[in-house]
Amino acid sequence: MPDLKNLTRRPEFAAFVGTLFVFIFFGYFGWPTFTTPLVIAGWLNVAAELGLIALPVSLVMIAGHLDLSVGSILAAGAMTYAIITGHFGLPDFIGLPAGLAVGTFFGYLNGLIVTKTKLSSFIVTLSMLFGLRGLVFGVTRLTTSTVLVSVKVSETVRNTLGGRIYWMGERTTFENAIILWVIMAIVVSWILYQTKYGNWIFALGGDETSARAAGVRVNRLTIALFMGSGFGSALLGITQVALFGSAQVSAGQSYVFYSIIAVVVGGVLLTGGYGSPIGVIFGTMTFAIVSQGIYSTGWDSDWSSLILGLLLLVAVLSNNTFRRLALSAGDKIETKTPEAKSTTSKAPAELKVK
Amino acid sequence: MTEKRTPYIGVENVSKVFGGYAALNDVSLEIHQGEVLCLLGDNGAGKSTLIKVLSGFHEPTSGTIRVEGREHLLKRPSDAADLGISTVHQFGGTFPLMSLERSFFVGREPTKGWGPFKVFDRKTAGEIVVREMQAMGITRVTDGSRLVGSLSGGERQVSAIARAVYFGAKVMILDEPTAALGVKEAAHVLRIIMQARNRGLAVVLVTHNVTHAMTVGDHFAILIRGRKADDFHKGERTREEITDLMAGGEAMAELEAELAELSGAGKRTGD
Numbered sequence: 368m369p370d371l372k373n374l375t376r377r378p379e380f381a382a383f384v385g386t387l388f389v390f391i392f393f394g395y396f397g398w399p400t401f402t403t404p405l406v407i408a409g410w411l412n413v414a415a416e417l418g419l420i421a422l423p424v425s426l427v428m429i430a431g432h433l434d435l436s437v438g439s440i441l442a443a444g445a446m447t448y449a450i451i452t453g454h455f456g457l458p459d460f461i462g463l464p465a466g467l468a469v470g471t472f473f474g475y476l477n478g479l480i481v482t483k484t485k486l487s488s489f490i491v492t493l494s495m496l497f498g499l500r501g502l503v504f505g506v507t508r509l510t511t512s513t514v515l516v517s518v519k520v521s522e523t524v525r526n527t528l529g530g531r532i533y534w535m536g537e538r539t540t541f542e543n544a545i546i547l548w549v550i551m552a553i554v555v556s557w558i559l560y561q562t563k564y565g566n567w568i569f570a571l572g573g574d575e576t577s578a579r580a581a582g583v584r585v586n587r588l589t590i591a592l593f594m595g596s597g598f599g600s601a602l603l604g605i606t607q608v609a610l611f612g613s614a615q616v617s618a619g620q621s622y623v624f625y626s627i628i629a630v631v632v633g634g635v636l637l638t639g640g641y642g643s644p645i646g647v648i649f650g651t652m653t654f655a656i657v658s659q660g661i662y663s664t665g666w667d668s669d670w671s672s673l674i675l676g677l678l679l680l681v682a683v684l685s686n687n688t689f690r691r692l693a694l695s696a697g698d699k700i701e702t703k704t705p706e707a708k709s710t711t712s713k714a715p716a717e718l719k720v721k
Numbered sequence: 722m723t724e725k726r727t728p729y730i731g732v733e734n735v736s737k738v739f740g741g742y743a744a745l746n747d748v749s750l751e752i753h754q755g756e757v758l759c760l761l762g763d764n765g766a767g768k769s770t771l772i773k774v775l776s777g778f779h780e781p782t783s784g785t786i787r788v789e790g791r792e793h794l795l796k797r798p799s800d801a802a803d804l805g806i807s808t809v810h811q812f813g814g815t816f817p818l819m820s821l822e823r824s825f826f827v828g829r830e831p832t833k834g835w836g837p838f839k840v841f842d843r844k845t846a847g848e849i850v851v852r853e854m855q856a857m858g859i860t861r862v863t864d865g866s867r868l869v870g871s872l873s874g875g876e877r878q879v880s881a882i883a884r885a886v887y888f889g890a891k892v893m894i895l896d897e898p899t900a901a902l903g904v905k906e907a908a909h910v911l912r913i914i915m916q917a918r919n920r921g922l923a924v925v926l927v928t929h930n931v932t933h934a935m936t937v938g939d940h941f942a943i944l945i946r947g948r949k950a951d952d953f954h955k956g957e958r959t960r961e962e963i964t965d966l967m968a969g970g971e972a973m974a975e976l977e978a979e980l981a982e983l984s985g986a987g988k989r990t991g992d
């Protein structure tokens with residue numbers, strides 16, 4: 368069994384405590400509604416949808432960047448799919464890949480501009496957020512003369528991307544997005560923990576110059592990460608079209624801040640270099656529980672924003688504390704050895720170079 | 722004294738211009754295996770810039786780099802690494818929030834598995850990093866999952882040097898490796914340098930410490946404002962001459978006299 372002290376020092380521990388806290392909080396104030404399948408499905412669906420964006424965005428943020436453009440990329444992906452299949456009536460095998468490709472492309476553009484101009488990703492993706500929103504509006508109006516495109520979603524897409532798992536009647540539905548969320552979580556965790564690219568991501572977020580000097584292909588990696596968050600945003604956009612049967616030009620803007628809240632509450636340092644996908648899953652659940660759990664309390668739903676704002680502040684503070692704890696983790700081995708007798712002083716005598 | 726042999730690395734007329742300022746101006750140098758080249762010079766002389774060119778971090782504005790007589794374009798650090806050139810840069814090089822086993826292998830990760838399912842072999846990485854750190858005398862490190870930030874500044878520096886020793890098959894470049902170290906650790910690093918040289922590696926060492934330079938150096942090159950001001954072998958210059966050159970060519974004796982006067986004055990008023 369891993370010892371408890373080490374467990375508390377893991378980057379996701381604070382995020383787990385956060386989720387537990389809001390769960391108990393709403394479990395108490397929302398009793399007994401909060402534990403009904405209807406409410407659980409409600410927040411799980413919200414968490415799953417947000418997770419599709421928050422997970423790839425967390426990789427961007429661990430690498431030390433921000434992606435504010437997810438809102439417009441979501442709309443661009445959704446609208447591409449909706450216009451191709453809904454307006455022009457072309458088949459899904461064109462519309463789906465096109466929507467995802469458009470999202471990935473604008474992510475690529477983000478990465479390219481960030482690496483070529485060396486401007487901060489904050490500014491670059493903010494420009495993308497506004498610029499792309501304008502483009503989506505313009506193109507949609509020009510081609511369809513509306514701002515809302517309805518789609519007669521095909522059977523296959525409705526049963527997969529837009530699928531719902533009914534449970535205990537019509538009203539309690541778990542979206543298939545939950546399955547996508549799980550797949551996304553596995554992929555992102557695998558990249559970060561199992562591949563060398565995970566190592567590169569941590570290094571890039573820790574110190575870009577040193578990462579470059581150590582041989583990390585910094586530019587390619589940065590571009591790839593932005594492509595990932597572009598893909599995730601478009602995937603959610605298309606999923607929402609599949610769920611609701613229409614795409615709106617203004618869809619998705621709220622995800623810009625939701626994703627950052629979920630990632631930071633999930634324990635990722637805003638400055639990069641530290642964090643974990645498991646933590647981000649907890650962060651996403653915390654966000655979803657607060658925004659949906661409020662409905663089971665009978666309070667005005669406006670209060671959820673206040674709670675989220677406070678949680679964000681507490682998360683940033685505790686992230687710093689946990690980082691300090693983590694950095695001191697090694698000292699537990701030496702607590703008995705007095706500082707002055709550091710073993711390094713014996714170094715020359717023990718030298719063995721192969 | 723030195724017969725004409727092809728250097729392992731030949732730097733030929735290399736210049737590096739940053740926005741109109743030539744940090745390196747037409748520098749030529751030979752780096753031989755089994756020798757320690759000490760790169761000396763004042764702050765801002767261009768030592769680190771030269772090292773960054775040699776390690777593929779910067780592409781030179783003009784000039785060529787030859788490795789074993791063949792011209793090479795070092796476009797990125799991995800190009801240099803592939804040629805067995807390993808560098809400890811002046812600042813950083815380690816990642817405080819990463820574990821040692823991760824930090825040590827950034828950019829050169831050991832992998833296991835096949836094709837797209839190749840995974841970073843953390844177990845092997847952990848074993849290697851603990852072994853290498855212990856070999857460097859840091860016996861305190863017994864667990865590769867320790868965060869780099871929990872090590873002392875000197876230990877971090879040693880971990881960066883251990884990395885260079887581990888990956889530097891042919892050439893080891895160290896930019897002020899002893900600057901953050903205590904006397905014993907510095908002596909230890911000098912010993913590592915000598916051992917690397919004796920194993921036939923080429924070592925490039927940047928230092929501001931004349932004693933360190935004279936202890937390990939076989940060959941010295943002095944940069945003054947981006948130009949190579951002097952290039953000589955062990956025993957060809959006196960300590961005073963080297964010190965003067967390191968101070969940017971100004972007579973160190975004058976400066977020392979001035980300092981003596983000041984400290985003398987300080988004493989008189991102090992007593």
Ligand SMILES: Nc1ncnc2c1ncn2[C@@H]1O[C@H](COP(=O)(O)OP(=O)(O)OP(=O)(O)O)[C@@H](O)[C@H]1O
Nearest residue numbers: 739740744762763764765766767768769770771811
């Ligand atoms: N990336 C850069 N952009 C612009 N100027 C640079 C850059 N890197 C170095 N310089 C300039 O080039 C000159 C040489 O710098 P360099 O770091 O090589 O000096 P150094 O000899 O290593 O000095 P020190 O002993 O202080 O480390 C300095 O004037 C520095 O300001």
Ligand SMILES: [Mg+2]
Nearest residue numbers: 768769811896
């Ligand atoms: Mg320097």
